[in-house]
Amino acid sequence: MTILVDVSHRLGGFQLEARFASPGHLTALFGPSGSGKTSIVSMIAGLIRPDRGSVEIDGRVLTDRASGIFLPTHRRRIGAVFQDARLFPHMSVRRNLAYGKWFAPARERYADTGRIVELLGIGHLLERRPNLLSGGEKQRVAIGRALLASPRLLLMDEPLASLDEARKSEIMPYIERLRDELKIPIVYVSHSIAEVARLATDIVVMSDGKVAASGPTGEIIQRLDLLPAEERGEGGVVLDMTVAAHDIRYGVTVLKSAAGEIRVPRIRAETGSAVRLRLRARDVMIATAEPVALSAQNILRGKIARIAHASNPLVEIHVDCHGQQVLSRITRLSLDALRLHVGQEVFAVIKSVAFDHENLSNSLADQGF
Structure with a gap:
């Protein structure tokens, strides 16, 4: 399901120019506050009519200023979830859920209440009122x-x-x-790189009302230059891995991909399960010889594919580990001391303790450490 957005709009002194295409699934609009993310969402929802341009979802035109098309919000069949849950305080969870049904004509309703309740794990909350729910429970409802x-x-x-x-x-x-089991495309707004790296299949980076970059998460997450200064320490790469084994004695899970094996604090996931691993550039050390007698257990062999000179005194080392990219951020001093150069064989070293709940995800199983 394709999402096409090509809009231009002025809001006071702010000019928005956004154009991107996404294959759907979960597309994250990422960027700092004031970059235009919520304005784009409002145009997709039909809350703002753009000065110019169009919005199209899976071939269905929602807005096209050139043709005079502008479907009203209630006809767009778009669900919305905000920062605050906006539940009706006088209604039980069951009645709040039932209220959602009335926004779709009976003949077009496809959502099954039982399945949604099970998917979100809210069956035990049905008779409660919102004031008795935690923040996370309210958002699930x-x-x-x-x-x-x-x-x-x-x-x-x-x-x-x-x-x-x-x-x-x-x-x-x-x-x-929701991302993996339902076929509904999701547009997800966030300014947290940890969130979008874990959840998004595609990222649209917004900056000052313009699209700075867009593409698959694995590609965009490596572009540390696209991140706000306060988020650059969270940038790195995303590796799709498989659970290879569990070491119960030491409380470790072994993950495997083309890049090699990585050991992380144990997660509750079946052997063979798919896992998305976020590897921050700041957590990766570079060695020119295979390390021995080292506490860090994760050592990936590869070749330097690229050296990018970031803001002084830092550089970014892109290591090709059997077709998978690993990113390391080191100082220029280390670069010169190790005499690193493109094409050189090196070892990327990562501590297991670098991985926490924000760096690991497995939607196929309940997680825990």
């Missing part, structure tokens, strides 16, 4: 209500921004399940 409207597209505007780290950890696996 809000997502359920949006899905029961049988939408063609789900918009999620900073849905985790108001939650603490514990509640974020609680809800992210459910968003992963």
Whole structure:
């Protein structure tokens, strides 16, 4: 399902010029506050009519200023989830969920209440009122209500921004399940690289009202220059890996991909399960000889594919590990001391403790350390 956005709009002194295409699934609009993310969401939802341009979802034209097409919000069949859950306080969870159904004509309803309740793990909450729910539980109910409207597209505007780290950890696996088990495309707004690296299949980077870059998550996440200064320490690469084994004695899970094996604190996932691993550039050391007698257990062999000179005094080393890219951020001093150059064989070294709940995801199984 393809999402096509090509719009231009002035909001006071702010000029928005955004053009991108995404294959759907989960597309993240990423960038700092004021970069234009929420404005794009509003144009997709039909809350703002752009000065120029068009919005198209899976071949269905929602907006086309040149042709005079502008479907009203209630006819777009778009579900929305915001920072605050916006549940009706006087209604039970069951009634809040039921309210979502009325936004779709009976003949076009496809969402099954039982399946959505099971998918989001909210069956035990049905008779409660919102004031008795945690922040994460409220957001799961809000997502359920949006899905029961049988939408063609789900918009999620900073849905985790108001939650603490514990509640974020609680809800992210459910968003992963939506991404992987439902066929509804999701547009997800966030300014957190940890969120989008874990959840997104594609990223659109916004900066000052313009699209700075767009593409698959694995490609965009390597572009540290695209990240706000405060987020650059979180940049790196995303590796799709498989659970190879569990070491119960030491509480370790072994993950495997073409790049090699990586050991992480144990996760509850079946052998053979797919896992997405975020490897931050700041957590990767470079060695010119295979290390011995070292506490770090993760050593990947590869060749330097590229050296990018970042802001002084840092450089970015791109290492090709059997077709998979690993990114390391080191100082210029280290670069010169090791005499690193493109084509050189090196070893990327990573500590197992570098991986926490934000760096690992497995939507096929419940997680835990």
